[in-house]
Amino acid sequence: MTAAQFREHGRAVVDWVADYWERVESLPVLSRVAPGAVRAQLPSSPPEVGEPFAALLDDMDRIIVPGLTHWQHPGFFAYYPTGASGPAALADLLSSGLGVQGMLWQTAPACTELEQHVLDWLAGLIGLPERFTFAGSGGGVVQDSASSAMLVTLLAALHRASDGQVARDGVDRGRYVVYTSTEANCGFEKVVRDTGLGSSAVRFIDTRDDLGMDPKALRTAIEQDVACGRTPALVMATVGTTSTGAVDPVQLIGPVCREYGAWLHVDAAYAGVAAICPELRWIHAGVAEFADSYATNPHKWLLTALDFDACYIADRSALTGALAVLPEYLRNSASESGAVVDYRDWQVPVGRRFRALKLWAVIRWYGAAGLREHIRRSVALAQQFASWVGADDRFEVLAPHPLSLICFRLRGGDESNRALLDAINATGRVFLSHTEVRGKFALRLAIGGTATRQEHVATAWTLLSQCADTLAAPRSIDWPEQVGAASTERFQDSRCRGAH
Known part of the structure; x- marks a missing residue:
């Protein structure tokens, strides 16, 4: 073309x-289509000779839109x-057109530094503490979803709880346990399985009348596990549960986590961006004092379009310690200087898109x-x-x-x-x-x-x-x-x- x-x-x-x-x-x-209806309208084999692009748009109207x-x-x-939104869609086009691969600072300096800067912007807009920004000991990274944020923060928590042993030798099943509310996102259990801990490592904590996690029940569950020789690795509190929008009392959960050395991750996928309004910032009570990590999804409620999760870490060394690998072919002077961020060490994939353009465009437009x-x-x-x-x-x-x-x-x-x-x-x-x-x-x-x-x-x-x-x-x-x-x-x- x-x-x-x-x-x-x-x-x-x-x-x-x-x-x-x-x-x-x-x-x-x-959508009103029956199962298989979309595939039935598609050719059984790909075209041998290229087709006009207009034919694809015709099929968008004829096949795809009715199947959505x-x-x-x-x-x-x-x-x-x-x-x-319009700004996010246009920024996605810019990202696709540039086609950069932002795994290292060296492979796309602007991709990395814009992401750092825009996520610092967002942290300020929703009232996160400085330690979650690059001015402090932590920083933000764009993940594709809240589930990916859960995965990387759980890996960081296991890295910290095991003094790096998990990164070297793998998970010691039966030793580590994690906790969340019975109202929490179902993705959490999936993530725990993905790490190799297995579903048996999850403790689902009962809720109070307001459907938020019960801190007393959390303490009881942790005490029982500690008495059995298990290590509480992570507690996930939720700000705006998937089911009912419940808000866990982070300010009461946090002291329990600190007492037992458990990492506190706050999943604010749905509701976190609401804290951009000062009158709604009460949803973050306790986050500044106690959270080790935090994630919210601008693609849900902040006009940014899929896929965009803003994941923040208070201690970036725990995350990079869990995820960093360095083959010879990726070595470079900028990385070795320690003066740059290599986002491939902040996520599970090595490669990454220029997603930060979307939030940058949205914030600048609105x-x-x-x-x-x-x-x-x-x-x-x-x-x-x-x-x-x-x-x-x-x-x-x-x-x-x-x-x-x-x-x-x-x-x-x-x-x-x-x-x-x-x-x-x-x-x-x-x-x-x-x-x-x-x-x-x-x-x-x-x-x-x-x-x-x-x-x-x-x-x-x-x-x-x-x-x-x-x-x-x-x-x-x-x-x-x-x-x-x-x-x-x-x-x-x-x-x-x-x-x-």
Whole structure:
């Protein structure tokens, strides 16, 4: 592809993305294709002769878009939305066009130093202490996800707990144990398996009434393990759990970790960026005093687009000690001088992309004030939705909701709530996911998408209310069989589908 061809087709791609963003609200949020439908439309073998690029864009419209669940739809309220934005998408294009491999400072000095600088910026914006920056003993690194941040910080914790033995000889199974809340991200157990510790090394700690980890239960679990000769290697506290948005009391967990020498990692994947607003900085209580590592995902709520996790370490020597290898072919004078950072020693892969461009572009385009506005609008919309739920006797809120996630349900049995979830998602207007709160099936509505506004939240509530009416009077319309079964084609003749 020549430069002239790249200009021509590049403009077409930018136009296509812009058109997609403009029309995505008209598409059903949840994909309606059957399993295998996308592959059935693709040729059985690759082309022998190259094709016009326009043919690929045609297939994007014909095959790919109908096979997507649209995460940038303003009615996407499931899981936690991923906030793609124009500045982030354009920065991704710049990164791909540059094609640098930032494994060493020498291989891309600007890639490394911009990442250091932008992550120091973010640390200041969300109120992290200086020891998490390159002005102190630590620093930040871009990982692809919170799970990768968990993995590298657990490796650093094991390195510290074993005085480097784990890096040399591998994990001594049965010796080290780790702790987290029963509400924590399921990725934590996966990470523990990946290190070789195995699931038996995980202690899931009960929660308090507010669904945050119970520090007393943590202390009891650690005392029992120590009495059996085990070493508490790491405790993971969560600021904004995946399931309910719960915030663990880091200020109470931290002293227990310090007493027993356990590394404290704070997983703030969803909620951490909310601390860009001074009035929400309470979520970080205890982080400055006690955390050994911290991670948050700007790709969830800070308009930065997948994939971008900001992972901070208070003592970078523990991380590089666990992960550094130095073959002869990577030796160079800059690295040996000790004056530069080689990010390959801060992550599991050796190679790395120029991801920092995305956050740099987002911060420069929106400014701190614009980012605060985005967070505050999301929180305000969530509180408004919670007030509608709380004022309706048919519904109940099941968990605290200080930020942008509401867990709620119809009063009654789990089956009626499963049917409500199926009905609301079948409308094509919105997409909600579910969880379990204290043994009860609950619907989750998470706000934070780039394009989500008040009218979209109001639409979600209107649809929920009308679908609830329909469920309460099933004989008023011609219901399909097996109301509670999952199907995106269900209720197509009901009042739910035609609510607006």
